[in-house]
Amino acid sequence: MHIRVRARSDPKPSEITPERVYRTRREFMALAASSVALGGLNALALTEDWLDARGFADGPVFKGQDPGEEITPFQYASSYNNFYEFGTDKGDPAQYAGELTVDPWSVEVTGEVAKPGRIAIEDLLAGVDLEERVYRLRCVEAWSMVIPWIGFPVKRLLDRFEPTDSAKYVEFTTLHRPEEMRGQRSFFSSIDWPYVEGLRLDEAYHPLAIFAVGMYGKVLPNQNGAPLRLVVPWKYGFKSIKSIVGIRLMRRQPRTTWNVMAPDEYGFYANVNPNVDHPRWSQKTERRLPSSFFSPNRIDTMMFNGYAEEVAPLYAGMNLRRKY
Amino acid sequence: MLLFAVLASPLGVLAYDVYREVLMPGTVFGADPGEEIVRYMGEWAIRLLMATLAVSPASRLFKRPQWVRFRRMFGLFAFAYAVLHFVGYLGMLAGFDFGAVVDDFAKRPYITVGIAALVMLVPLAATSTRGWQRRLRANWRRLHRLVYVIGVLACIHLWWLSKAGFGEAVLYTAILILLLGERTVRMRVRIAAKAR
Numbered sequence: 106m107h108i109r110v111r112a113r114s115d116p117k118p119s120e121i122t123p124e125r126v127y128r129t130r131r132e133f134m135a136l137a138a139s140s141v142a143l144g145g146l147n148a149l150a151l152t153e154d155w156l157d158a159r160g161f162a163d164g165p166v167f168k169g170q171d172p173g174e175e176i177t178p179f180q181y182a183s184s185y186n187n188f189y190e191f192g193t194d195k196g197d198p199a200q201y202a203g204e205l206t207v208d209p210w211s212v213e214v215t216g217e218v219a220k221p222g223r224i225a226i227e228d229l230l231a232g233v234d235l236e237e238r239v240y241r242l243r244c245v246e247a248w249s250m251v252i253p254w255i256g257f258p259v260k261r262l263l264d265r266f267e268p269t270d271s272a273k274y275v276e277f278t279t280l281h282r283p284e285e286m287r288g289q290r291s292f293f294s295s296i297d298w299p300y301v302e303g304l305r306l307d308e309a310y311h312p313l314a315i316f317a318v319g320m321y322g323k324v325l326p327n328q329n330g331a332p333l334r335l336v337v338p339w340k341y342g343f344k345s346i347k348s349i350v351g352i353r354l355m356r357r358q359p360r361t362t363w364n365v366m367a368p369d370e371y372g373f374y375a376n377v378n379p380n381v382d383h384p385r386w387s388q389k390t391e392r393r394l395p396s397s398f399f400s401p402n403r404i405d406t407m408m409f410n411g412y413a414e415e416v417a418p419l420y421a422g423m424n425l426r427r428k429y
Numbered sequence: 430m431l432l433f434a435v436l437a438s439p440l441g442v443l444a445y446d447v448y449r450e451v452l453m454p455g456t457v458f459g460a461d462p463g464e465e466i467v468r469y470m471g472e473w474a475i476r477l478l479m480a481t482l483a484v485s486p487a488s489r490l491f492k493r494p495q496w497v498r499f500r501r502m503f504g505l506f507a508f509a510y511a512v513l514h515f516v517g518y519l520g521m522l523a524g525f526d527f528g529a530v531v532d533d534f535a536k537r538p539y540i541t542v543g544i545a546a547l548v549m550l551v552p553l554a555a556t557s558t559r560g561w562q563r564r565l566r567a568n569w570r571r572l573h574r575l576v577y578v579i580g581v582l583a584c585i586h587l588w589w590l591s592k593a594g595f596g597e598a599v600l601y602t603a604i605l606i607l608l609l610g611e612r613t614v615r616m617r618v619r620i621a622a623k624a625r
């Protein structure tokens with residue numbers, strides 16, 4: 106029995122799109138089967154059965170956040186991706202992520218922890234309660250989607266390794282495997298692989314920050330970051346690192362990929378903020394995808410992507426224009 | 430006529446794709462059809478811009494001076510695609526929000542150079558006829574040298590809008606360097622010959 110907690114950032118019932126229907130899992134499956142063959146719906150370790158065994162057989166379980174906005178169809182959320190490990194075009198990940206082997210998969214936890222070690226993903230997830238979180242995803246490129254993730258709080262995982270008192274930051278690393286990730290072989294990419302992201306520890310411990318293993322009632326497609334990814338809904342999408350193999354607790358701020366590459370464009374914090382412009386994209390508005398030929402579907406961007414009430418206290422007293 | 434049909438064919442392909450998408454939404458275009466169309470037009474604009482610049486060297490290389498008369502058609506199509514690229518941006522990305530466009534022009538350098546390139550294309554397209562060529566005489570050649578500046582701006586546009594994948598920017602910059610390099614070398618040779 107799951108109890109749905111209405112969060113303060115949820116729109117009032119009157120704001121919710123009246124015809125908004127949350128599709129049941131069965132419909133999702135039918136949708137997925139009828140849509141084009143999507144690269145990399147993985148199998149093995151994290152199977153549909155495995156998810157079903159955790160209570161996902163009878164439709165989605167609501168718990169935690171739901172912005173109450175129309176959910177982006179699975180078809181688009183799984184075919185329009187930024188995952189430069191597989192190429193820079195939005196369609197590349199869906200096309201090429203099938204080349205990635207996600208089983209076996211393990212994660213190494215190091216740094217300021219009492220119990221460092223490498224752990225297989227099955228063991229990592231053993232005994233973890235999965236919950237569904239419907240979050241807005243706001244990309245720094247000024248587009249956004251609404252996605253139902255399946256996951257669990259970041260804190261739940263980190264605690265198992267017992268971070269020490271000196272741990273102040275956490276760094277995450279994506280798999281580096283050029284044989285299976287063609288973007289990493291690209292000669293014209295200026296990214297210094299592997300991709301690295303990070304959070305302040307109190308940010309990582311915030312209840313809204315989750316690790317996701319699934320979406321739309323299913324295990325994550327490879328192009329969405331299988332088998333384990335971060336989802337931090339109040340920050341621009343690039344913070345929500347995919348296909349994680351390394352977690353390191355640190356005393357000092359990690360050197361994160363985009364921040365190192367272009368510090369004037371991508372801050373370490375990268376909190377969604379309509380008042381701080383980016384040199385390439387205005388951040389005042391966003392295009393809620395899917396858009397159409399007739400309308401870019403522009404809506405106003407909200408401070409902290411609409412999660413201000415929950416997360417603003419994390420940044421009390423900080424100048425968000427300078428620490429963007 | 431044939432050349433017209435060939436250069437217009439990308440529009441035909443696009444029209445057909447849009448038609449299929451309208452009949453069966455979600456089958457041809459992805460989550461962001463506007464962006465796809467803007468990119469498509471941008472790609473064709475820069476291809477035809479480079480093709481325009483390549484006409485004269487190609488006619489010399491293959492000793493076919495009659496090819497030069499095709500240059501106008503290439504140039505006009507480059508302009509047409511650039512205009513459609515811009516209109517697509519206005520409608521499908523900016524949503525005809527002119528405040529946002531002004532904001533983009535002022536704050537986003539890749540948009541600033543894109544618009545500069547487009548604006549420079551206007552007088553070239555307007556004076557592309559034989560009549561104007563005659564009327565402007567030597568000034569016509571001088572005016573149409575703007576196309577080199579436009580080529581450079583288009584490449585800068587591409588560099589500045591690329592985040593991490595610079596393949597296309599490298600490709601078109603290499604082509605531009607080749608085409609402008611050929612002219613520079615020829616000019617040097619001519620000057621040297623005169624001096625002798």
Ligand code: HEM
Pocket residue numbers: 464467468469471472474475478511514515518522540543544545546547550579583586587590597
């Ligand atoms: C001669 C003029 C121009 C040329 C040759 C040109 C060419 C291009 C090319 C080749 C691309 C990249 C397409 C891709 O990556 O597949 C592009 C993208 C873009 N151009 Fe232009 N462009 C021109 C003018 C403009 C103007 C006037 C604007 C708007 C004011 C503009 C706005 C854009 C935008 C917004 C994109 C990025 C689309 C996206 O990825 O969202 N361009 N352009």
